[in-house]
Amino acid sequence: MSLQVQAQVSLxxxxxxxxxxxxxxxxxxxxxxxxxxxxxYAASHDVPLLVIGGGSNLLLTADIPAxxxxxxxxxxxxxxxxxxxxxxxxxxxxPWHPFVQHTLAQGFAGLENLSLIPGTVGAAPMxxxxxxxxxxxxxxxxxxxxDRESGELRDFSLEQCKFGYRDSLFKQQPGRWLIxxxxxxxxxxxxxxxxxxxxRQRLSEQxxxxxxxxxxxxxICSIRSEKLPDPAVLGNAGSFFKNPLVPAAVVTQxxxxxxxxxxxxxxxxxxxxxxxxxxxxxxxxxxxxxxAGVHKLQALVLVNYGTATGLxxxxxxQRIQKDIAERFHVELxxxxxxx
Numbered sequence: 574m575s576l577q578v579q580a581q582v583s584l585x586x587x588x589x590x591x592x593x594x595x596x597x598x599x600x601x602x603x604x605x606x607x608x609x610x611x612x613x614y615a616a617s618h619d620v621p622l623l624v625i626g627g628g629s630n631l632l633l634t635a636d637i638p639a640x641x642x643x644x645x646x647x648x649x650x651x652x653x654x655x656x657x658x659x660x661x662x663x664x665x666x667x668p669w670h671p672f673v674q675h676t677l678a679q680g681f682a683g684l685e686n687l688s689l690i691p692g693t694v695g696a697a698p699m700x701x702x703x704x705x706x707x708x709x710x711x712x713x714x715x716x717x718x719x720d721r722e723s724g725e726l727r728d729f730s731l732e733q734c735k736f737g738y739r740d741s742l743f744k745q746q747p748g749r750w751l752i753x754x755x756x757x758x759x760x761x762x763x764x765x766x767x768x769x770x771x772x773r774q775r776l777s778e779q780x781x782x783x784x785x786x787x788x789x790x791x792x793i794c795s796i797r798s799e800k801l802p803d804p805a806v807l808g809n810a811g812s813f814f815k816n817p818l819v820p821a822a823v824v825t826q827x828x829x830x831x832x833x834x835x836x837x838x839x840x841x842x843x844x845x846x847x848x849x850x851x852x853x854x855x856x857x858x859x860x861x862x863x864x865a866g867v868h869k870l871q872a873l874v875l876v877n878y879g880t881a882t883g884l885x886x887x888x889x890x891q892r893i894q895k896d897i898a899e900r901f902h903v904e905l906x907x908x909x910x911x912x
Contacts (some may be wrong), residue, residue: 576600576610578640587643588628589691591808592883596623596641602666603645605753608719615640622721623912624751626693627668629810630700632909634883644695649675652756660714662756665695669702673790681759682786683712686766689797691804691811695752699743700908701736705793706769710736714756721749738845739815739908747910765789771796800871808877809868813890814848814905827901848905849873851897865889887911 582599585591598620602608615622621639625631646666653660659681663672669692673684686707690697698716701709713736716729727750735742743750763786767773775792776784784792802809824836824844831854835847849872852858858872864881866889868874875886894905 575604576602576607576614578614582641584628584633584637584641587625587641588631588633588810589804589808590632590810590877590881590883590886591804592633592877592881592886594633594636594883596637596639598640599643600640601643601645603647605646605719607646608642608644608751608753609724611640611642612719612721612724626665626696627691629691629804630696630909632810632883632886632907632911634887634911637912644693646753648754651679657761659759659761660756661759662754663694664754665693665752667694669693669697676757676759677787677790680761682761682763682765683707683757683759685786685790686769686772686793688790689794694755698734698736698741698752698755700739701741703739704797705772706766708736710734712757712759714758716752716755718743718750718752721751726753738818801874802868802870802876807868808881809874810909812848812873812908813875814852814873814893815908816845816848817851817903817905818843818845819903820844823902827903846903851901851903851905852893855893855896855900857893857896860889862889867893883911 578598578600580598582596583593584596585593600611602611611622623637623639623641624644625641626644644666646664648664649667650662651659652662661676661681670689672694673688676684686705690702690704697709710731713731718727718729720727765784772792775796776788781788801811818839821844828834835850837845839845853872857867859869860867863885864878865885866876866878868876875890877886890907897903897905
C-alpha cells in the first residue's frame with residue numbers, strides 16, 4: 574500500500590483558522606489510487622473518512638475521530654484549444670490561487686476575478702466560489718468525481734452540478750462525492766468583468782485604462798489584501814457568513830430605519846443583503862473575546878488571534894447570528910464546514 578497513514582496527527586497546519594485539534598488518523602492522497610486506498614482503509618478499520626483540501630473552509634471544534642484525507646494531487650493540463658477557447662483541467666489538490674496565476678501566465682482569461690481566494694481546485698466547485706461578479710459556474714467545463722457509495726468514477730456537466738449561490742450538488746450531498754479533478758473553459762480573448770465592487774476604480778487609480786486579465790488579477794489581489802487578513806499571519810477562513818437572500822419586503826422594513834442598507838436585486842425577485850454591512854451596523858466589527866474576534870477591517874471575517882478554539886469561534890459566530898436575527902429579522906448562514 575502506497576498510502577501512508579499516521580495516527581494522532583495535529584491538524585493545526587491543515588486549517589487556515591489555525592485551530593489545534595487532532596485527527597485519529599491522517600493521510601495525504603497524491604493519486605487516484607491513494608484515494609481508493611484511503612476509502613478501503615477507512616472501511617476496513619471501521620472509521621469515517623473526512624476529505625479536506627486547503628483547510629480554508631473548515632471550523633474544527635473538536636478532535637476528529639476519523640481518517641482525515643488531505644487531497645494533495647497535482648497536475649494541470651490543456652485538454653483542448655481551438656485558438657479561441659481552451660479547456661484546462663486541474664487536479665483537486667492544486668492550490669487555487671497559483672492555478673489561477675498559471676492560467677493567466679499562459680494567456681488564458683476567465684479566472685482573474687477569482688484571484689487570491691484560498692483553498693484548492695477540488696474544493697472550489699463545492700460551494701461554487703465567487704468574487705467580484707464571477708462564480709465557478711461561469712467558467713465551468715466539467716469535473717470528475719468518485720462516488721464513495723459505488724466506487725465508480727463519474728463526470729459531471731454544468732447542469733448536473735446544480736450550482737447556486739455558494740452551493741452545489743456536492744454540498745447538498747455531503748460525504749458522497751469525492752472530487753478528483755475539475756475542468757474550466759477559458760478564453761484567449763479577454764471578456765473582463767469590472768463592474769462589481771471597486772475593481773474599475775482601483776485600475777483607474779493605477780493609471781490603467783485598457784486592463785489585461787493580469788491587470789485585473791493584480792487589482793483584485795490588492796483589494797483583497799487590504800480587506801482580508803492573510804491566514805498565515807492571522808487565522809481566518811475568509812468570509813464566514815453567506816450574504817443572505819431575503820424577500821423585498823424585508824429590505825423595505827430594514828430601510829425604514831437604515832436607508833443606507835446595501836441590497837442587490839436577484840433574478841428571482843429576492844434581494845441579496847451584504848452580511849458584512851449587517852454585522853458592522855450591529856457593532857461587531859473589531860469585536861474581540863479572548864483570541865476569538867471579528868476582523869477590524871472586514872466584519873464578515875472571524876479571526877483567531879492566537880489560541881482560540883473552534884468552539885470559541887463557533888460561540889462568537891452564533892452570538893452574531895442571534896443578534897442579527899433579533900435586530901434585522903435576518904438569518905445568517907455560516908459558510909465554513911464545521912466538525
